[in-house]
Amino acid sequence: MSELLTLSLPPRTDDSRLAGLPVAIIGAGPVGLAAAAQLQERGIDVVIFEAGGAAGAAVSSWGHIRLFTPWEYLIDAASARLLTRAGWQAPADLTALPLGRDLVERYLVPLAATPELAGRIRFNSTVVAVSRQGMDRSRSTNRAGTPFVLRVHTDVGTLDYEARAVIDASGTHGTPNGLVASGLDPLHADEVRGSILPALPDVLGADRARFTGRHTLVVGAGHSAANTLIDLARLADDEPDTTITWAIRAASPERVFGSEQDELAARGSLGARVQALVELGRITLVDRFEIDDVQRSTDGRVAVVGRRLGLGSPDDGGPAPVEAGGRVRVDTIVVDLVVTATGFRPDLVPLREIRLSLDEIVEAPRLLAPLIDPNLHSCGTVPAHGVDVLTHPEPNFYIAGMKSFGRAPTFLLATGYEQVRSIADELAGNWQAARTVALVLPETGVCSTGGTDAGSCCA
CATH class of the missing domain: 3.50.50.60 (FAD/NAD(P)-binding domain)
Known part of the structure; x- marks a missing residue:
């Protein structure tokens, strides 16, 4: 428990260099948009960087696949509240299993178009590096009070953006595991x-x-x-x-x-x-x-x-x-x-200047890894978890959603929604709420590699 207490510090809100800066969210998929909705409800401004040309671009790439999770597990509560205020109607049958394209067209695209989020999403914007303004990972003085800087490739060139905190919800769909058992690329x-x-x-x-x-x-x-x-x-x-x-x-x-x-x-x-x-x-x-x-x-x-x-x-x-x-x-x-169809791995290259605490095997946050070990847990038996196990040595930096599971197998969207709800409370200064986590997931005796609830066929 001492490691948890050491890593999980309340966010700093009194440093003038952070005043007025948004929280940067990487990825406009289900978990990234849920993070934005949760933060907006708490009065925290956000900016969202999405590499694709529309919300849920990764999901669209497998839009012909029917998910095995019903609608009731696919809709984030804060997102639903934003959508309802905009006149959105939830699916009539919440027990139905949507196709990937249904998730995008009926939920993610309308969510991205809500007044609270529409002006805050930067499409065709790929985050290629994250660091601190004026300091690499080796410098420590007043690190928590120094803005993040995100280097972003956009349609108009490469730009730097500042942020008070960063949530990386970019997923793993763009970085599949290779064919060769060694993990290396095939020679030929x-x-x-x-x-x-x-x-x-x-x-x-x-x-x-x-x-x-x-x-x-x-x-x-x-x-x-x-x-x-x-x-x-x-x-x-x-x-x-x-x-x-x-x-x-x-x-x-x-x-x-x-x-x-x-x-x-x-x-x-x-x-x-x-x-x-x-x-x-x-x-x-x-x-x-x-x-x-x-x-x-x-x-x-x-x-x-x-x-x-x-x-x-x-x-x-x-x-x-x-x-x-x-x-x-x-x-x-x-x-x-x-x-x-060999599964996926997180792209950690953009995070080279960020102080991460990752499990050596799974490449998930170190304190999360034992909770998602596929030898011990199925995706339905992963316990509810939040900021305590997602916190890194880098203050106010979080990896959430499918990317937080590293190389571990099947990830359910409902898990990611509770992750970003907890992170949002942490960034809003609601320390106790951030650590009060609860989640009901469907039970299964087996989980397999390669599937995701947000990125392939297992949502």
């Missing part, structure tokens, strides 16, 4: 770059022609992979020449198949459908497969080179023997396309 990625696709392609829509009649390898053991596998199987129903292979590093896909006790029925159903497709042989599962490289094969396709741990090598001179349940023993998988 340039040879096959056009055949390596990011997570959650629109298999049945805009990208249909690209996948039709092709052999696709989906890499990853999360809900993003599950969605793509199901869509590819649907495509194969209409286009029988379409074939699907699924590669995971784990010995079992249990985390994807899920739990019968999952209170989010759509999430449990997702796993059950993938399990059935594997058992029927519609999807060929390659487990315990660690990828070392991808390169151009002799026939002009993609050779995914790796090691099948614990199973030895395939027989020389013949096809890899097929095992029960659709599993095969291989060292190299040759396909037409590869979908990288």
Whole structure:
């Protein structure tokens, strides 16, 4: 507890250099806009920097995916109050499961257009660095009383903005994990770059022609992979020449198949459908497969080179023997396309001059990491938490939302909403309220990597 008490100091409000400056929020996604709404309710001015051209740009990139969380868990309370004053009508059925595009069009875009927020969002504005005015991370004198400076790439050039505090809610969608098990880029990625696709392609829509009649390898053991596998199987129903292979590093896909006790029925159903497709042989599962490289094969396709741990090598001179349940023993998988559904990681480069306290493994705030350890918690058993565990050695700097989970798996939006509610109370000087946290989340027995409630398929 002493570490908590040391890090969680009330914000300084009496330094004239901070007077009149807004709180800077990075990201106009669900959590970033919720942070802005919470702060506006407390009379604190904000400025929001969004790299995309509209609110929820990252969500729009997977707008064809249906979330597995109903509306009732997707709407922040302070945001709803802003919207209601502007004449917004909440979805009639709060138990319905929206598509990603529904979340954007029916909630995020109207929220960004409210009078309280509309003039405070800077679109097409990418924060490339955060520091303190006139001091790098090594200087300490009056650090808490010195304004932050955010360097931002905009349509009109690179500009510096000042702020009294910073909330980084930029998410992780723009920084996916790579294919190679070591975490490094493949040595020969340039040879096959056009055949390596990011997570959650629109298999049945805009990208249909690209996948039709092709052999696709989906890499990853999360809900993003599950969605793509199901869509590819649907495509194969209409286009029988379409074939699907699924590669995971784990010995079992249990985390994807899920739990019968999952209170989010759509999430449990997702796993059950993938399990059935594997058992029927519609999807060929390659487990315990660690990828070392991808390169151009002799026939002009993609050779995914790796090691099948614990199973030895395939027989020389013949096809890899097929095992029960659709599993095969291989060292190299040759396909037409590869979908990288391997999860995401936080982009920490812009924060190099900020004093962070991050867990060495998960890259989440150090005090949060034990609460989200996927070996101990599912996304439904992560306890309510706020400013106490999100505080860094850098005064008045916070990472919230999906980025706060670092490399940990599935994140629910409701968790992020409570995070920024607590941060807003802290910045408003409501010390006790900031530490009174409560959150009810749907229970699940299993959480998987790669999915998010705000950035892919698991909201």
